[in-house]
Amino acid sequence: MNEPVVIIGGGFAGVYVARELLRRREPVTLVSETNYFTFTPLLHEVATGSLLSHDIVFEYESFFHDPRFRFIRGQAIQVDREKRLVHVDGQEEPYATLVIATGATTNFYSIKGAESAFVLKNVEDAIALKHALISEVQEEDRTVAVNVIGGGPTGIELVFEIAQLYQALLLKQPETRVTLRVIHAGKGLCSNDERRVQSYIGNAMTASGIEVVCEAHAERISQTEVGTNKGTFPSDVTILCAGVRPNTDWARGSLALDEHSHVPVNHFLQTVQDEHVFALGDVAAVDGVPLPKLAQTAVREARLVAHNIVEHQRHRAMKGYTPHVMGTLFSLGFGDGVGKIGPVVVKGRVAWFLWRTVYLFKTPGLWNKLRVAFTWTLGLFQGRNLTEL
Numbered sequence: 001m002n003e004p005v006v007i008i009g010g011g012f013a014g015v016y017v018a019r020e021l022l023r024r025r026e027p028v029t030l031v032s033e034t035n036y037f038t039f040t041p042l043l044h045e046v047a048t049g050s051l052l053s054h055d056i057v058f059e060y061e062s063f064f065h066d067p068r069f070r071f072i073r074g075q076a077i078q079v080d081r082e083k084r085l086v087h088v089d090g091q092e093e094p095y096a097t098l099v100i101a102t103g104a105t106t107n108f109y110s111i112k113g114a115e116s117a118f119v120l121k122n123v124e125d126a127i128a129l130k131h132a133l134i135s136e137v138q139e140e141d142r143t144v145a146v147n148v149i150g151g152g153p154t155g156i157e158l159v160f161e162i163a164q165l166y167q168a169l170l171l172k173q174p175e176t177r178v179t180l181r182v183i184h185a186g187k188g189l190c191s192n193d194e195r196r197v198q199s200y201i202g203n204a205m206t207a208s209g210i211e212v213v214c215e216a217h218a219e220r221i222s223q224t225e226v227g228t229n230k231g232t233f234p235s236d237v238t239i240l241c242a243g244v245r246p247n248t249d250w251a252r253g254s255l256a257l258d259e260h261s262h263v264p265v266n267h268f269l270q271t272v273q274d275e276h277v278f279a280l281g282d283v284a285a286v287d288g289v290p291l292p293k294l295a296q297t298a299v300r301e302a303r304l305v306a307h308n309i310v311e312h313q314r315h316r317a318m319k320g321y322t323p324h325v326m327g328t329l330f331s332l333g334f335g336d337g338v339g340k341i342g343p344v345v346v347k348g349r350v351a352w353f354l355w356r357t358v359y360l361f362k363t364p365g366l367w368n369k370l371r372v373a374f375t376w377t378l379g380l381f382q383g384r385n386l387t388e389l
């Protein structure tokens with residue numbers, strides 16, 4: 001196979017497709033808006049000072065040392081499927097096979113004023129959030145109310161880290177009163193997870209003094225409060241972690257999208273519209289069912305897509321994809337965690353260590369792994385970074 005495979009999007013899906021193709025000695029062109037990969041599962045640690053922004057972003061060239069790898073920094077704006085060209089900013093890039101891996105973006109639903117809430121999708125968001133959380137404590141009025149909208153994995157992991165961030169900050173300002181609240185639309189937190197996991201999280205919330213309001217739909221957000229069907233809550237910092245939507249607006253007009261803006265693919269993760277275009281990760285849906293929006297599944301899909309691209313180009317049989325989630329692990333702040341791996345529920349410090357180990361191994365590149373391990377080890381002795389940056 002000599003023609004290039006062009007991958008749009010350098011997140012988990014795109015990077016792992018590139019890695020697998022390079023392992024098979026295939027040339028790859030990666031197009032991404034930034035020159036770095038963001039390790040999203042650790043964003044909440046950057047927002048709360050357990051890690052610094054540079055610990056979770058990795059320049060593509062730091063782990064792709066292959067002459068077959070080419071990187072284009074830019075935003076894909078259109079695909080010409082007839083001519084097999086991708087328009088990247090002002091440039092046209094020819095492809096033999098195209099991979100769409102542009103991930104997902106925050107879903108603001110129809111919540112009034114939602115744009116004034118903080119979100120957590122990239123490292124800039126994490127830095128802005130950390131700044132707001134810390135600077136609130138410096139305010140005159142000595143009260144801080146933080147509302148996290150969304151009691152799924154991101155909201156849960158974030159709120160525990162915020163609780164510990166404030167514990168550290170309040171050592172210097174014990175007179176400040178902090179209210180932490182999770183506003184969740186579902187009946188229970190992390191509703192896709194096993195009951196034992198849910199109840200462990202619930203108990204940990206109570207122990208950390210985090211309020212939970214379930215079956216509450218955020219309707220409006222302002223600089224000072226969050227309005228819901230269950231009442232209005234004062235809020236100095238509101239964080240929207242309630243859901244995402246596929247990042248496919250740029251492809252409208254070039255590719256058919258389903259009603260929720262996913263790229264429809266078949267079981268080979270090939271778009272139903274064009275056999276030379278594959279899609280995976282947070283953007284794709286098989287038979288109308290979105291693929292799980294998880295890093296772990298994006299990585300598994302990537303291996304399959306790389307295999308299928310090679311087989312398709314060689315006119316050989318491709319493999320089908322079966323969604324499978326190996327397990328879930330949550331960190332509940334420093335030293336505590338919970339999760340389920342296969343049938344086994346793990347809790348407490350063991351779960352937390354397991355969580356850190358899993359994410360350390362998923363960090364791309366040896367030097368990058370060592371960097372994260374070093375910062376975490378330093379953090380064991382030094383505590384959080386409490387600068388507003």
Ligand SMILES: Cc1cc2nc3c(=O)[nH]c(=O)nc-3n(C[C@H](O)[C@H](O)[C@H](O)COP(=O)(O)OP(=O)(O)OC[C@H]3O[C@@H](n4cnc5c(N)ncnc54)[C@H](O)[C@@H]3O)c2cc1C
Pocket residue numbers: 008009010011012013014031032033034038040041042043044074075076077101102103104120121153154247250280281282283292293294295296297298
């Ligand atoms: C805060 C947070 C915590 C998470 N925690 C976990 C977790 O603990 N475990 C887990 O399994 N999953 C977790 N996830 C989900 C996981 O990050 C996603 O499912 C995964 O990143 C999906 O991979 P992707 O490649 O499809 O998208 P992304 O990783 O989002 O990558 C998309 C890439 O495409 C680029 N891009 C977008 N549009 C364009 C364009 N037009 N042109 C060029 N480039 C473009 C983006 O800049 C980005 O680099 C978390 C997500 C977030 C936001």
